[in-house]
Amino acid sequence: MQLYKNQELKIYNSLTSKKEVFKPINEGYIGMYVCGPTVYSNVHLGNVRTFMSFDMVFRYFKHLGYKVRYVRNITDAGHLENDADEGEDRIAKKARIEQIEPMEVVQMYTVDFHNTLNKFNFLPPSIEPTATGHIIEQIEIIKEILDKGLAYEVNGSVYFDVHKFNKTHNYGKLSGRNLEDLIHNTRTLDGQSDKKNPQDFALWKKAEPQHIMRWPSPWSDGFPGWHLECTAMSTKYLGEQFDIHGGGMDLKFPHHECEIAQAEACNNQSPVNVWMHANMLTLNSQKMAKSTGNNILPNEIFTGKNDKLSKPFSPSVTRFFMMQAHYRSILDFSSVAIEASERGFNKLMDAINTLSKLEVSKNTTNFNISSWKQSCYDAMNDDFNTPILIAELFSAVKFINQVKDEKATISQEDFDILTSTLNVFVFDVLGLQNVSDNDASGSNKLSDTVELLINMRAEARANKDFALSDKIRDELADIGIQLKDGKDGTTFTTN
RNA sequence: GGCGUCUUGGCCGAGUGGCUAGGCAGAGGUCUGCAAAACCUUCUACAGCGGUUCGAAUCCGCUAGACGCCUCCA
Numbered sequence: 001m002q003l004y005k006n007q008e009l010k011i012y013n014s015l016t017s018k019k020e021v022f023k024p025i026n027e028g029y030i031g032m033y034v035c036g037p038t039v040y041s042n043v044h045l046g047n048v049r050t051f052m053s054f055d056m057v058f059r060y061f062k063h064l065g066y067k068v069r070y071v072r073n074i075t076d077a078g079h080l081e082n083d084a085d086e087g088e089d090r091i092a093k094k095a096r097i098e099q100i101e102p103m104e105v106v107q108m109y110t111v112d113f114h115n116t117l118n119k120f121n122f123l124p125p126s127i128e129p130t131a132t133g134h135i136i137e138q139i140e141i142i143k144e145i146l147d148k149g150l151a152y153e154v155n156g157s158v159y160f161d162v163h164k165f166n167k168t169h170n171y172g173k174l175s176g177r178n179l180e181d182l183i184h185n186t187r188t189l190d191g192q193s194d195k196k197n198p199q200d201f202a203l204w205k206k207a208e209p210q211h212i213m214r215w216p217s218p219w220s221d222g223f224p225g226w227h228l229e230c231t232a233m234s235t236k237y238l239g240e241q242f243d244i245h246g247g248g249m250d251l252k253f254p255h256h257e258c259e260i261a262q263a264e265a266c267n268n269q270s271p272v273n274v275w276m277h278a279n280m281l282t283l284n285s286q287k288m289a290k291s292t293g294n295n296i297l298p299n300e301i302f303t304g305k306n307d308k309l310s311k312p313f314s315p316s317v318t319r320f321f322m323m324q325a326h327y328r329s330i331l332d333f334s335s336v337a338i339e340a341s342e343r344g345f346n347k348l349m350d351a352i353n354t355l356s357k358l359e360v361s362k363n364t365t366n367f368n369i370s371s372w373k374q375s376c377y378d379a380m381n382d383d384f385n386t387p388i389l390i391a392e393l394f395s396a397v398k399f400i401n402q403v404k405d406e407k408a409t410i411s412q413e414d415f416d417i418l419t420s421t422l423n424v425f426v427f428d429v430l431g432l433q434n435v436s437d438n439d440a441s442g443s444n445k446l447s448d449t450v451e452l453l454i455n456m457r458a459e460a461r462a463n464k465d466f467a468l469s470d471k472i473r474d475e476l477a478d479i480g481i482q483l484k485d486g487k488d489g490t491t492f493t494t495n
Numbered sequence: 496g497g498c499g500u501c502u503u504g505g506c507c508g509a510g511u512g513g514c515u516a517g518g519c520a521g522a523g524g525u526c527u528g529c530a531a532a533a534c535c536u537u538c539u540a541c542a543g544c545g546g547u548u549c550g551a552a553u554c555c556g557c558u559a560g561a562c563g564c565c566u567c568c569a
Binding site for chain 1: 500506
């Protein structure tokens with residue numbers, strides 16, 4: 001189904017600071033590159049938010065019927081701690097500290113990254129290339145840039161000549177900076193003696209003797225500069241020009257700016273049509289960061305083991321919490337905020353579970369299904385506005401409850417549209433998971449047992465033996481099983 | 496210091512030059528043996544000051560505050 005032919009999608013382009021109607025280079029196909037994690041520690045919830053934003057984007061593209069090649073890299077080398085001469089590879093540093101092999105660090109945190117994203121129900125990208133797997137490609141790009149005269153070699157290291165590049169190109173067009181300002185305002189850092197100018201950045205760094213991650217190159221045994229890997233891998237898998245490049249807001253400058261410079265230096269054309277930047281997740285209204293310790297780990301969310309949390313929260317609740325904010329807005333994490341989301345999430349899931357049990361009528365009252373459906377698309381078409389989409393979903397929730405209470409009716413045709421549309425947006429696009437599905441699949445013995453107790457309690461209530469019925473109810477509650485008395489009998493939830 | 500973003504009701508969080516965001520909480524109600532849950536209804540708003548306009552929370556300017564980037568960062 002090529003839904004994209006009927007839906008006009010607008011995306012905010014960081015390059016132009018405007019929402020633009022999205023037109024892929026090749027109709028029906030999308031090339032999308034997203035900067036992945038540096039695998040030197042566990043991903044925190046802030047990292048997860050960025051990747052989740054693009055997971056949602058990927059999901060919506062797929063739903064619209066596009067064939068998407070989604071490339072998300074793993075940075076497993078070449079990521080300088082700083083740009084100074086004694087710059088050290090982050091992975092290598094961690095390996096030395098823990099006395100293990102660099103690849104061991106990479107393996108450990110790559111596995112953790114995948115496990116974490118799986119828990120959050122991420123779709124895997126089409127290609128997940130690693131920096132160390134593309135050293136040759138990176139060396140080739142450096143050669144190309146040297147040939148063009150836009151880089152220079154000093155003591156076995158190669159630097160990009162930003163000043164020279166800027167004479168024929170526009171360095172700073174993505175982040176709205178100009179070179180003059182940068183020259184006057186760059187903070188002074190130690191040990192930049194090799195560079196002609198502080199704005200220059202490393203393409204290749206010569207490895208010091210103690211440096212354990214190194215590769216041979218025409219210039220030295222060393223390692224590639226951080227910005228280079230993304231240029232190498234995006235070019236290799238998506239071409240010299242592709243549709244979408246995404247990443248966290250904090251990568252806009254200098255990382256993405258440098259990517260543009262490298263690609264333009266090589267190919268003389270702007271590599272990316274639409275730049276998308278996902279905003280930060282904050283904690284205590286400050287950016288989550290590995291370095292400062294101001295962060296929270298996914299596992300701490302799932303277990304509740306963090307003094308900032310009042311209780312555990314499921315991956316889907318966390319996902320719902322994030323989807324309630326627009327991807328370009330800063331979102332502040334707090335226990336109170338996610339608790340509120342959890343209640344809303346449960347309400348949504350309850351309604352979806354109710355839906356399948358509704359009785360259909362001859363016609364539909366109180367609700368215009370087809371215009372509601374288009375409203376859902378309109379929300380997503382407006383730069384992936386998931387908060388608006390969720391608001392639309394809740395108007396369907398309200399309607400479902402009205403039908404349940406026999407205050408409205410729904411026709412078979414509308415019932416089918418409502419069901420399929422809800423499934424599309426809740427599960428396919430937002431990527432949420434229905435908790436009751438898990439219960440049903442895994443714990444039949446539990447539910448049979450509780451059913452037994454529910455029946456016993458019903459008998460006791462019928463006999464007006466309220467002491468016994470309340471005992472059953474309260475003691476189940478102590479175990480964490482809550483009984484819910486409804487019109488059509490008693491159901492239960494676990495927590 | 497430079498560049499940029501943001502400031503919405505008790506909380507979270509959308510959006511728009513005139514028309515209901517939504518969720519949570521609060522209040523009232525329905526249901527119930529009682530409760531819980533669920534559902535229904537409902538109140539509180541656009542940082543401050545000026546300007547543009549028939550009309551601005553929405554556009555412009557100033558002020559205050561917060562945050563991000565400028566160094567590794569999702």
